[in-house]
Amino acid sequence: MAETINLKLKIWRQKNSKSQGKFEMYDMPGVSTHMSFLEMMDVLNDRLIREGKDPVAFDHDCREGICGMCSMYINGRAHGPMKATTTCQLHMRHFENGETITIEPWRAASFPVIKDLTVDRTAFDKIIQAGGFISVNTGSAQDGNAIPIAKVKSDEAFDAAACIGCGACVAACKNASAMLFMSAKVSQLALLPQGHPERNDRVLKMVQTHDDAGFGNCTNTGACEAECPKEISISHIARLNREYLMAFLTKEA
Ligand code: SF4
Ligand code: FES
Known part of the structure; x- marks a missing residue:
């Protein structure tokens, strides 16, 4: 060459x-x-x-x-x-x-x-601020085996945590949906016990913030997964939908 x-x-x-x-x-x-x-x-x-x-x-x-x-x-x-x-x-x-x-x-x-090729991705920060965190006190670093987590779960959580928040999924989606990004963040925490205390509240607030920011809905075209530089799987969107349904059906009136 x-x-x-x-x-x-x-x-x-x-x-x-x-x-x-x-x-x-x-x-x-x-x-x-x-x-x-x-x-x-x-x-x-x-x-x-x-x-x-x-x-x-x-x-x-x-x-x-x-x-x-x-x-x-x-x-x-x-x-x-x-x-x-x-x-x-x-x-x-x-x-x-x-x-x-x-x-x-x-x-x-x-x-x-x-300006030019620079865009404002504050909307992603707002989604994270709405629920992309845990508030349990995890203390200082502890033994990795103190809380046993099945390997298949930790692997899935790790895959979801690979999302770098670049926004390529939104740019590639004909609906400008941020559901791949949001599903990665929801999955990462829903799969691990530390994420469970705020599990229902988290997904409801993040989805609301996503919609308020003007992102569209997922219609399963798969463009996000194809263009994601970290190969985040759209199976996380399926988990996001299940998490949302469960939280919605069980929330207190
Ligand atoms: S394209 Fe992939 S890495 Fe980038 S924000 Fe979307 S899910 Fe995360
Ligand atoms: S400059 Fe950091 S991911 Fe490209």
């Missing part, structure tokens, strides 16, 4: 959520195939700054697939073309010489654009 490739970038530029955005084209000659996608964006921004132009705003933090900040829609796919890969883990060797790459922000009414 060639060490460098020449690309054109078609990037969504938007001053803020009130202004109308538009695509702008940028030539990117001599891009190293060893670069990550974000490093390629850094090179573009270095150039724009040297030319006295406004750099492209985009979110990032860890650059190793942990924080969930690097939200970009790349060639019509959340986090780009590679399965189970965040934008920061995507490398330029997966693109062709001469290719035009289209880069857009997450598009969902509940994630308003702050």
Whole structure:
């Protein structure tokens, strides 16, 4: 494979959520195939700054697939073309010489654009604030076997806990539903005994907050699971629905 490739970038530029955005084209000659996608964006921004132009705003933090900040829609796919890969883990060797790459922000009414490719994901924080926590006093670190938990349960809880809150599930969903994200958080806590005291209250409050934030409902298209960089299973949405039904039917009037 060639060490460098020449690309054109078609990037969504938007001053803020009130202004109308538009695509702008940028030539990117001599891009190293060893670069990550974000490093390629850094090179573009270095150039724009040297030319006295406004750099492209985009979110990032860890650059190793942990924080969930690097939200970009790349060639019509959340986090780009590679399965189970965040934008920061995507490398330029997966693109062709001469290719035009289209880069857009997450598009969902509940994630308003702050600038260019950066969106406001406060709605996710509100869902977590509504119930994504436990209030039992767990004390200091204790022996891992003090509370026996079946391996199958701890594995499932661990899989759910892998959600990094990136929002790709919302961006990929035609209903802009955040149910995969929310179901991962509900599952993680519902599967473990420490999460049980607030179990019913949690799911009712989180679903209410999800709906109030304007996220849509799940219609089982599976786009969220396909695009999730952490491969969170939609079986967690089934658990969320069961948790919600049980909590709703047993809640005190
Ligand atoms: S469920 Fe997947 S796509 Fe959705 S926020 Fe979590 S990690 Fe991101
Ligand atoms: S920058 Fe943290 S997951 Fe990509």
